[in-house]
Amino acid sequence: MQRFIEMQQKLLPDLVPVMRDRYMLLRSISHQQPIGRRALAQAMQTTERILRAEVELLKETGLLYVTAAGMSLTEEGAQVLEEMEPLASDLFGLSELAEQLQQVLGIPQVVVVQGNADHSAWVLEELGRVGARLLKQYIREGDIVAVTGGTSVASVAHHLAPAPSFRGVQFVPARGGLGERVELQANTLASAMAAKTGSSYRLLHVPDRLRPDALQTLMEEPQVQDVLSLLQQTRIVVHGIGDALTMAKRRSYTEAELQELRASGAVSEAFGYYFDAAGQIVHRLPTIGLQLEDVQRAETVLSIAGGESKAKAILSFAKQSCQNVLITDEGAARAILSATRL
Known part of the structure; x- marks a missing residue:
């Protein structure tokens, strides 16, 4: 071909x-x-x-x-x-882009879809469609799946459908609530994915950002302990990758806190961790939910992020070497390859 x-x-x-x-x-x-x-x-x-x-x-x-x-x-x-x-990837050079990204990022499987999510809304839907297809491919009966919030994961939820492999699966929110639209929060998306696939779900009713004293109190709650126990058994993680400052602003960081993030060189955010360009943790939220060590233990980690504006964030998080699959778009792919050739 x-x-x-x-x-x-x-x-x-x-x-x-x-x-x-x-x-x-x-x-x-x-x-x-x-x-x-x-x-x-x-x-x-x-x-x-x-x-x-x-x-x-x-x-x-x-x-x-x-x-x-x-x-x-x-x-x-x-x-x-x-x-x-099946022809599109070869016809439009997407297979070659994906292979180059696999080598540059060290990720076993990369899928590149057409377009640039920064400029075309339909590209986000395409990312979700591919994400749903791959999740169905990797899922096994009885799995525990941790999901984050955000537009990319919401698009995956939109494209899911029932299948025998989803029997006995539990969808669990990776984190508590974030200061954004309720339809994009991890709790909502876990329940939406369960409804779409005929699976079950659990909820984590805690804020995303907590004071240390509140964190300790909530950690002792039986319902919270139950969900955290499930998260530690997660086999599959579905998550987005955020730009560090964009995510901090959504969490209502003060200008002084934003300045500290800038000074630390924060580039990407995932699971409440902020990473610099070298992939080092430079800031961590005091929050309840999936921890980085839980992600690293998971068997399959599907990362979904598109748009050239996410290129630096994708490159930064890839250095954690904990993801098996990256689903991205041409805009991000070409920007990453351009940055790594400099």
């Missing part, structure tokens, strides 16, 4: 960019359907005039249908998209 694609690129060099653009158009519609032309043009960072011709062509070939509500894929369009997926 790779050889066929190489020949195609030599004989018909204009064909590959056209296929790429139309594949991305179909994929974008599939994640946002029904969607109007103006909204789609904004999502794909193009103009309605350019988009109109492509939409008309795909409509004429029977891959799209248009109603007053917007554009959607036909059954044939969905089938074409599914059949193209």
